[in-house]
Amino acid sequence: MAKRYVFNFGGKKAQGSAKLKNLLGGKGANLAEMTNIGIPVPPGFTISSELCIDYLKKGKLPKSLISEVKKSIKRVEKLSGKGFGDEQNPLLFSVRSGARISMPGMMDTILNLGLNDRTVRGFLKKTGDKRFVYDCYRRFIQMYSDIVLAIPRSKFEALIEDKKKQRDIKYDIELTGDDWEDIVEKFKELVLKETKKEFPEDPEEQLWGAIGSVFKSWNNPRAIEYRRIYNIPDIWGTAVNIQMMVFGNMGDDSGTGVVFTRNPATGENKIYGEFLQNAQGEDVVAGIRTPKKISELSRVIPAAYKKLVQILKKLEKHYRDLQDVEFTIEQGKLWILQTRAGKRTALASIKIAVDMAQQKMITRKEAVLRVTPEQLDQVLHPMIDPTQKYKTLATGLPASPGAAVGKVVFDPDEAVEQAKNGVSVILVRLETSADDVHGMEAAKGFLTARGGMTSHAAVVARGMGKPCIVGCEEISVDTERKEFTAHGITIKQGDTITIDGTEGKVIQGEAKLIKPEMGKEVTTLLKWADGFRRLGVRTNADRPKDAQVARDYGAEGIGLCRTEHMFFKPERVSAMREMIVAQDEAGRRKALEKLLPMQKQDFIGIFKVMDGYPVIIRTLDPPLHEFLPKDDDSIRSLSQEMNIPFEKLKQIVISLHEANPMLGHRGCRLGITYPEITEMQARAIFEAACECRKQGIKVIPEVMIPVVMEAKELKHQRDIVVRIAEETFKKYRVKLKYMVGTMIEIPRAALTADKVAQAADFFSYGTNDMTQTTLGFSRDDVAKFTPRYIELGILPADPFKTIDVDGVGKILEIGIKLGRKTKPNLEIGICGEHGGDPKSIHFCHKLGMDYVSCSPYRVPIARLSAAHAALLEKPRKKKKR
């Protein structure tokens, strides 16, 4: 048996199903699936995506396809009672692309295929509406000529404009049937002129031309760009869906619309959408006319509305997710053209997932997996501070929530340019199209003067998770002069505006943005996530205030409390400087005595917030010269302040200068050459701990020694910490459990982790420094070449953002293996900035770490990512841990 390339659907029976998505594309599979569950889908057939790449290579389709397609056409003719090319009752087709995953607007579509000078008359006889029929015909010729014959669309538009001038009218809608008939004639002349051939009259010829062009559109520049952005493999190809045309523009009992089973902006469980009465589908999607709310449909065509509501319920139940449904009502009869998982805002994504799980439509696992860390991030992203008052410049439709501040640009290329230079930009357009995607990718948010909630700009913005306002008719955009005006105020390119996509408000200048509270659904979802994850989530916080934020976000302890930040406070830095300038141990001890009570107070504050949770405190890390000024003027003024001769202080500054401070006298190297520093810090930690304990606070201190490269360093510092701890416990008559561990941030520490583990109660990976040393990348200096590296594909991403799995990841793995060889239950975590990066968290989970630690605002993202990592883990032999 020959391979099947064509899959029929319609008449309550389909040859495909949702399972064949890879073959039929999302759209084709869904049409089949919908047919199978009894949804009224216009009949048709899908040509499998298998043929696409083959066709693009060879430039021809297999012969067997011709007879298959012919059979399928017959089937549709039978189901519809119409004939393809039949002059009395012509069957018209739409020909659409449909890839494995939706690439909205990226590839080509041809409607009304099958019309020619003869069938158009039959069509007219059937409908009796000349304006509509010739409008259909001219649309077909226009689309076909653009896509199949490659004649610029603008040449056709010019002919329409000529006609309008000639008739002295303003809008297309004012053109009559005769006008359109005349225009069709002109269109055909244009085709003949451009191609030296008549426009094809044979419907089958039309069909094959359309099929080939849709396949080819897989490789148009927009589609390639889109795939690059969304990492879609080029070899997938697209399927082609050939489906009977139905018409929403056949009078007032007709219409077309797009509807979501729930609100894709807020997640509210209420159908949400828009329709246009007496219109074709593209009018909605392209945002050319501003459509009506779906609820209006119940008033206009009540029977169809009732039926639609039933179908939407059925679809959502069947697909177990928010559905984005295209429908057409043709003279009262409801047809469903397409259904797919609806794009939604982050907020909606979370609410829908939680609601569906609570409605038992999906499991809690599914709910957790349906929310991406990026969506959660977005929900936790800035909004305009509601306590501040701003004058609204203009209001539009709130198409994608969140707020953004940026400089206005009007051109997508310009947006890309500016973003490259690190400028935040807001892209302002009359409306957007698929050609603008690269600029939208670069911008922080979008504002369009036209279009509805399902217009291109709105859909793309929600997908990208960027704030967006559409249909903002209060502004007039002058792309030429690069400015827009609203209520007499002109905003030029480069001026700063703020857009609030949640409220649909445009504000002149920079508004104050704040992070929002976590909503009820987020809290619920994260609680569920906590039940699935195996990784603990801690935070990097140096101050009680930050620690409190992290606790509120669900941090289960502090993974990194950097003590040096405390020393930079003005009142402390002078004691610190006194210590550095001291020429002997006695002098250093004297200065350290001053710092001790301050450090102790810091720790008391943090221990109080973290009552019952572990707190990892890292001993002094940066090189001492960071605490001293560098230029002569500052040195001079400090020398007066400290009452030290300028020359002497200058000499000290010079002697502390380092060629490569990253690899210099820092971390435990300081604690070993000046053990009194470690002593003071240990004393501050344990005195604070003992005092908190006496107040009934549960303190779990973990002292972390940084920049260790050799077990003996750790042993040296550990001995000091343990001695001070015991002394302090004796003094306070308190006994506390505590740990002494190390940061693993130097390759050698990981390579000798079996020995390091002998002196460590825990490891914490400092992946920032580990990335610097493993790659030989100074974080401060690599900006000169890393952008070029990413451009050339030498690096897949910024290794300081996402863990470099091949290099740094391998070192981490070696360290964990060796460390646990010595101590099978060694506590291992990560406190580099990668601890808040979803991809890196998955990797940490895979490595079997105990926790990740990240900045307070990343804690919810880490909780969710950790749950995803656990849920997506491939089941394998259980490891004893």
Add this chain to the structure above:
Amino acid sequence: MAKRYVFNFGGKKAQGSAKLKNLLGGKGANLAEMTNIGIPVPPGFTISSELCIDYLKKGKLPKSLISEVKKSIKRVEKLSGKGFGDEQNPLLFSVRSGARISMPGMMDTILNLGLNDRTVRGFLKKTGDKRFVYDCYRRFIQMYSDIVLAIPRSKFEALIEDKKKQRDIKYDIELTGDDWEDIVEKFKELVLKETKKEFPEDPEEQLWGAIGSVFKSWNNPRAIEYRRIYNIPDIWGTAVNIQMMVFGNMGDDSGTGVVFTRNPATGENKIYGEFLQNAQGEDVVAGIRTPKKISELSRVIPAAYKKLVQILKKLEKHYRDLQDVEFTIEQGKLWILQTRAGKRTALASIKIAVDMAQQKMITRKEAVLRVTPEQLDQVLHPMIDPTQKYKTLATGLPASPGAAVGKVVFDPDEAVEQAKNGVSVILVRLETSADDVHGMEAAKGFLTARGGMTSHAAVVARGMGKPCIVGCEEISVDTERKEFTAHGITIKQGDTITIDGTEGKVIQGEAKLIKPEMGKEVTTLLKWADGFRRLGVRTNADRPKDAQVARDYGAEGIGLCRTEHMFFKPERVSAMREMIVAQDEAGRRKALEKLLPMQKQDFIGIFKVMDGYPVIIRTLDPPLHEFLPKDDDSIRSLSQEMNIPFEKLKQIVISLHEANPMLGHRGCRLGITYPEITEMQARAIFEAACECRKQGIKVIPEVMIPVVMEAKELKHQRDIVVRIAEETFKKYRVKLKYMVGTMIEIPRAALTADKVAQAADFFSYGTNDMTQTTLGFSRDDVAKFTPRYIELGILPADPFKTIDVDGVGKILEIGIKLGRKTKPNLEIGICGEHGGDPKSIHFCHKLGMDYVSCSPYRVPIARLSAAHAALLEKPRKKKKR
């Protein structure tokens, strides 16, 4: 059967042998061995070192030992015909320590044991020489009291001084028998006063006291210090040798001496040594009297001399090495007291090894193994430039060859202090003792006013391979005032002198030192070494001149030719600066065009020298800012020179500044951002290669890409090099074999070496940078803490000198394993400075590298070390390579 702790020797039969060295110590084993081969050794017995540590722990000896020792005493009594404690014919013993390896002067010795108020009379009757007999007795009491009873030696010396004052004489030798008898009386009173006990009269009590004290002396501070310096395990312990006393001070037919079977300074095959007529052994070793040349003995006691020469031949033949022999002639009878492998100068070591192999006494393998890399290094070390004239300040005995320049210090502690601060010092002493070893360790060379060629200073200097002059009686040393005077010239502490240990000359001020030519024996030895080694030896050389030196020393190619050094030449740095300042590719290319012919000439020069050998050329490595000035004045003058506004140039300098240049924009990162640099360098290399080839030179170019951390970087650079190579071959109509490889100097490159190897024809480990990144050590900055680290034992050695096996070594191993997984025959070498370090070379051999590359002057050392590595390798399963 109970374990044997006592091993008898003497009378041509011994219970031990050389094989029992670990048990009997070097001295005991040799005494047994010599006995067995018929050497006249005074009879005695050895108590095994097994008992030492046990005794030191428990403070008592096993009971079974008492009867064993009694039996052995009986045996010696029988062999000697004397009686231990016999009042008529007393047997006297020496009691000496003897560890597994020689620790000269570190532990205690007691002579003349067995004398008491009764036996002294029998001894006197036998010898009839009261002065000698009471001198023996007082020496015994003095030593015993010092060592066993812990009464300070000085108190006894004071009593002798009293007697001399009383008798108004100057030298000990002038004291009569009666004087000594009187002194003995006084000594005994002193003992009674100090210990509240009579000096022990019972010989057995004396013996047990001595045995215990010798064991204890294993743990005296000098011995502990010595073991620390020479890495001798504390648990070895020492054996105790109890041996019949023989006397060299029994008249003019008696004497004692130390003799080497060959000249330990030059290696000349002629016995070499000194003796003192009518003297005890310590007089020679301690350097108190300046002894006579051994050849004199043939005149003074000809029979004994003849016998001695025979015995020396026998000993050398038996031990197959240079022997250092102690002998005593007691009234015409020759006794051999000790033989051991003689310490020798580096020069002698090499000559002796080669001579012995040529005489078929040892194999060539043995000859190669007998010369240490340190000795070879020493031979290649500085000597005073013979073309220069210097006025000699003073002349002494040339005790250890080589020359050194340094500031004079008089105190060993001061020497250590100064050396810590990086000051080169020459230690000047009246004479040295075991207490001075730490200071000698720190000094570059030694000068003593007293002592002979076998004095403490001389022996230690040869062992340490440092220049040394002893017995320099032309100088008078005033330790108090910290100065010495010679011929009216006063040299104060801190003044610079030069010592020439080869000639025995002291020069005021700093003489010009030069490296010597390789002697005939060195050439022979290295030729043999080449036959054994598996590692290739290349050199790091950037100039034809250096390359020539390396070739003369036997380098088999260039492992690292750094191109950047070429750019620093004044006439080139301006073209280089022009390139850096250029704001676009065209500007850079213009400047690079100027550099091209210069680079080409460099390479032609090197290719010519290396005719037939591979040359690895590394592309540009350092960050660009290294080529620009830093301070405003230099920038200003450069801006005038370059005709560029100061502000612009300053801006460029600032923009190129890096926080951590080690981890910044350098190496292949430059070649990737500015591919035109790599292009120019590749063109210079291949044009040079083609031109040389046309002149009939065999060129083997290997292009090396530095600072690679990812395979794709290498691929990128490789593509450029290959393209330019092919273009150039076409242009010159020449086809050459060449390689493109990479430096592995970033941990990630080693961790991903399987992928890197896909684009590499060879790997060369840059262990300098690899040490910096793996340990997180900036070579320029770690001096602040590494000395402390080594002191605390955190690091065993400077990781930039000897490869850190645990960390860097592991990374190298991973890289080799992964690299060879991809390409089993991948050429792998090392070009960091470790390539010239013997320990590191052993490690490289063990890792299976193909070659090491080092500085030209280290090439011979690398050749020898590589041979050692191969010869010392434990045989195991043969690997296919």
